[in-house]
Amino acid sequence: MPGTRITFLDGQAGQPQALERVIAHVRRQLDGPVGDRLRHVRRPLLAGIGASYAALALPVEVLRRHGVPAQRVLASEIEAGLGGFDTDLLIGVSQSGRSSETIAAFRAARGVPTLAVLNVTPSSLGALAGLTVDLGNEPDSCASTVGFTGTVIALDLIAGLIAGREGDAWDGVPDQAHAVRTRAAHTIAALRARAARCVAVDCVGSGASRVTAEEAALLLREVPRMPAAASVTRNYLHGEMESAGNTLHLVFGCGREIALARSLSAAGHLTLLVTTARVKASENLAVVRLPDTAPGARVVLETVVTQELVAALSDERNVPIESIVFINDDTKEGGVVVADFEHSAPVAAL
Known part of the structure; x- marks a missing residue:
């Protein structure tokens, strides 16, 4: 299921209100069984691709500062399995829930509990996960605005629970x-x-x-x-x-x-x-x-x-923000979804 697309400028303009919704939505999800499970995690492994991989540097930093051994890995590097990794929870991040590399990593993670952090629900990655935390299907731009900042919020709140941190700093x-x-x-x-x-x-x-x-x-x-x-x-x-x-x-x-x-x-x-x-x-x-x-x-x-x-x-530079030069049909499960690019002007496809 594709998410609702908005322009980059609309994403910027509506971001403060969207972040308010994401903070409340994620807090509600973590104040229950998912949060209870996360409090017992001791060796998380975090995986993603693209912007999702970038976002994972935050929970790794938070967790290590609280004495929890954590590492991030490109999802493409564990598509064949988790050999060499000692983990009690694989956390996969994909705003769309369709990133092919992260889905492949979840399919290969046999016997290891999984948590998917998503924006769009339902999704293929969410269906594979033992646990999910979502942002609430927030409309997002193709070059992510709200989806990225919302993911950062969710990952910080998740890391805080695992680390045993008291409270969070998201109010205001x-x-x-x-x-x-x-x-x-x-x-x-x-x-x-x-x-x-x-x-x-x-x-x-x-x-x-x-x-x-x-x-x-x-x-x-x-x-x-x-x-x-x-x-x-x-x-x-x-x-x-x-x-x-x-x-x-x-x-x-x-x-x-x-x-x-x-x-x-x-x-x-x-x-x-x-x-x-x-x-x-x-x-x-x-x-x-x-x-x-x-x-x-x-x-x-x-x-x-x-x-x-x-x-x-x-x-x-007179480059339309929504223009896309390359659309790769193997980076999302199910290939290219036209609705994902409704505000875009594609130039080439691979």
Whole structure:
């Protein structure tokens, strides 16, 4: 069953209200048998593909910080089974519930309990899962807006239960998302023309912000069609930054990331720093400051800034946001569903 498609801009506009619904919906599901089961999990393995894989960096970070051994893996790497993994719960993420790699991984996970995290229900992945948590069939854009940020919320709440965390930090975040988008739009308006002329984008972050760096690189490729790559902050310092030149640098964080952003901008490279710290903008350095909040909420707010950036770059580069260059018929179970692309202008199919 395909989900309801909306445009990227509509997804941005309605995101605060959608996040309110997702928070309430997921909390209700976890306040029952599913939540009771999750409290006994000790060795989770998390699998996904594309944006879903990026989102999994958050629960891994949350769980490890609470002493729970956790790892994420590309679903395509466990299609033949879970040999080599010691896990008591396979958590698979697919917003559509149709990702062929994640479905294959669930089919191969014989004897291992499974939990599917979905937006669309019912779905093929949900039918295979022993447990499910869904976002409530929220309408989403083809290059995901609400589906992605909603998945981040669900994964944080799930990780919190497994870790034994008291409460969560999601109250008030939808209102913060609206305020952050307004602030980001003002900052991005001043740099969009120059940014659109850049030949590539480096997206850098650490900890939970690895989620945003990876999602940003994906959105930059999908929406304004700019070559982009994601890097972990400390790894970026070990040679990866040497290729800077007519490049845009999107840096997330408030630790070593601040000095990194200053170094890049001082060398003449356009840099956008998204941070909770008080950092003064300067020549070549733009700053969007976020409220100081928990890691999961910060990822959602960083993503809101990223969405605003890619929408502006798409407009500046005259690339229609909903246009799709390649539609691969083997990435979703059942092949291409025309309704998934009702707002799109496909160019090619493989």
